[in-house]
Amino acid sequence: MDNDRQEQILDILKATKYISLEYLINHLHYSDSTIRRDLRKLEKLGLIKYSTGGVTLIKEDLKENPLVLKSDINKEQKKYIADLNYAYLFLNLNENVATPSFYL
Incomplete structure (x- = not known):
């Protein structure tokens, strides 16, 4: 499910604040296109800043993943x-x- 991956990405970012795209692909065991799609969705929600090299968490005070992601779980x-x-x-x-x- 997409939301599970997106929540995993957010959980990793909460701990590290920045992560490379390569790390996410290797750690989560999904294709680069799948991870990129998830990153674009999270960026549209205003939760992350996605660049060519990696991802930065925008909302530093994010304690819980947004309802938008939880609604499909x-x-x-x-x-x-x-x-x-x-x-x-x-x-x-x-x-x-x-x-x-x-x-x-």
Whole structure:
């Protein structure tokens, strides 16, 4: 998933503030075009400065990855929980609802 890679890139940058493109390619084990695509997206979000040689973190105070990146993580599980909540609206108050533990 794209967002997982982008979060990994941001996590590395939080620790180092600057990283070379070559390091990201070797460390994350993705092609240079894939890493470059992720870097362009992060740059559009204003989180990094991407240059030919590497990447610099712009937002020094970034403690948590932005909601834009988090919204696609665990999408199926979030939809399942939302569906359960929607179904709960139609249940009587005396009925029980069982939720599998792997979705909690």
